[in-house]
Amino acid sequence: MVAGKVLTVGEVAERSGVAVSTIHYYEEKKLIKSWRTASNQRRYDRSILRRIAIIRIAKQAGISLKEIKYHLDRLPQEAISREDWQQVSQEWHEMLNERIKSLTQLRDNLGGCIGCGCLSMADCPLRNPRDVLGQDGPGAQILIQAKPD
Ligand code: FES
Known part of the structure; x- marks a missing residue:
């Protein structure tokens, strides 16, 4: 690793705005990766910040961690490019449009059920x-x- 590009879990938490426990959870779910030092401490490449930002955006949009992982697995582990993000965000945009359409239809159909039973x-x-x-x-x-x- 290049000096200055390596972060501790505390630094990742501070810079990403995500709790340390959440970072560990993302790692457990294989959304992000770290490596261990000789003294068994986790270290992260700085590029992890972009990956965590994408995870946070996706979660805000209601995308499940399983779906997020599916898309992230198709991207380079390090240094997600602007083009990578554009591709993923376009796919999520289409997926969210389908969900909105489906939920709108469900809401409209539900109207006829109110008071029916x-x-x-x-x-x-x-x-x-x-x-x-x-x-x-x-x-x-x-x-x-x-x-x-
Ligand atoms: S039409 Fe849906 S409950 Fe009756």
Whole structure:
């Protein structure tokens, strides 16, 4: 390592604004890496700060650590470039748009359920989203399909 680029866990915490325990947790989840000195103390490359910044942004956007790891694993371990971040942020932008669309649809469908309580497989849009059963034909498909021949 180049002198001056190596940080202790306390320095990473101070510069990133993340608690030491959170840094250890990210490491346990293999989102970040460190190495040990001869006296068994953790050391981090300074480039870890950019990686932690990305993790924090993603968490604020509601992206799970599993999804964050999936994307970070595809990036260089050291020195995430501006282009790398642009690629990942574009993918997350598209993923968040899909989630917003899905949640908006769920919210709109939920409106019909308020005060209903039927939870009917045939009528409730939340139990039968996109009328999957309706693709099998008209009528009460559950009853039709359950009927012995
Ligand atoms: S609970 Fe009746 S329509 Fe959803």
